[in-house]
Amino acid sequence: VQLQESGPGLVKPSQTLSLTCTVSGGSISSGGHYWSWIRQHPGKGLEWIGYIYYSGSTYYSPSLKSRVSISVDKSKNQLSLKLRSVTAADTAVYYCARGLYYYHSREYYFDYWGQGTLVTVSS
Amino acid sequence: QSVLTQPPSVSGAPGQRVTISCTGSSSNIGATYAVHWYQHLPGTAPKLLIHSNTNRPSGVPDRFSGSKSGTSASLAITGLQAEDEADYYCQSYDSSLSAWVFGGGTKLTVL
Numbered sequence: 001v002q003l004q005e006s007g008p009g010l011v012k013p014s015q016t017l018s019l020t021c022t023v024s025g026g027s028i029s030s031g032g033h034y035w036s037w038i039r040q041h042p043g044k045g046l047e048w049i050g051y052i053y054y055s056g057s058t059y060y061s062p063s064l065k066s067r068v069s070i071s072v073d074k075s076k077n078q079l080s081l082k083l084r085s086v087t088a089a090d091t092a093v094y095y096c097a098r099g100l101y102y103y104h105s106r107e108y109y110f111d112y113w114g115q116g117t118l119v120t121v122s123s
Numbered sequence: 124q125s126v127l128t129q130p131p132s133v134s135g136a137p138g139q140r141v142t143i144s145c146t147g148s149s150s151n152i153g154a155t156y157a158v159h160w161y162q163h164l165p166g167t168a169p170k171l172l173i174h175s176n177t178n179r180p181s182g183v184p185d186r187f188s189g190s191k192s193g194t195s196a197s198l199a200i201t202g203l204q205a206e207d208e209a210d211y212y213c214q215s216y217d218s219s220l221s222a223w224v225f226g227g228g229t230k231l232t233v234l
Contacts, residue, residue: 003168044227045125045212045225045226045227045228046169046212046214046225046228047225048222048223048224048225061220061222062220062221062222063220063222095168095169097169100174105156105157106156106216106218107156107157107175107216108216108223109157109159109171109174109175109214110159110161110169110171110214111171111174111180112168113168113169113170114168115166115167115168116168
């Protein structure tokens with residue numbers, strides 16, 4: 001399984017950041033996995049943004065919930081991230097990742113990741 | 124400030140054993156939520172090393188092991204090799220934040 005993020009590397013403040021993750025070597029539609037977006041601010045740790053299941057069911061980090069939406073295009077085997085009203089604080093490397101999720105225990109870990117794409121928010 | 128606390132750096136000579144700690148609280152590791160570990164070389168895709176506290180995915184050498192006790196977890200690496208030089212991150216669930224969280228990362232230097 002391979003994941004590849006793509007999208008603009010530069011976004012202006014107050015605009016919407018839009019990224020796509022193309023999955024190869026496996027089908028999003030096969031189920032059993034929850035697909036996430038994760039970011040890493042420069043020089044900082046990782047921050048989980050949200051996940052989507054192939055059915056379209058989503059869950060977002062409460063800290064970003066008001067600005068985030070994640071969608072899936074099963075025909076293209078892609079997932080997408082939209083982050084609205086961005087500021088410089090949203091400058092980060094954005095990763096997509098495939099995860100295994102066990103609801104009752106809240107156990108969720110990521111077995112495949114993309115290489116990440118740097119998005120800079122600047123005018 | 125990350126919810127899970129890791130030392131910024133650790134180091135060891137080839138062949139030695141090092142451990143990386145991940146300290147949480149009663150709302151994450153202490154609440155029995157599982158801990159997972161990743162290895163990351165900048166510019167590449169992070170790699171899952173340990174899942175569910177102690178389990179190694181297929182292909183991960185048995186030099187890597189995980190443990191958990193109370194509000195902390197640890198990653199141990201034995202027989203250090205130059206290729207182990209990377210950043211390491213722990214991850215768990217936090218019930219107060221209702222989100223999955225990561226540690227701040229630890230840079231391992233092989234001397």
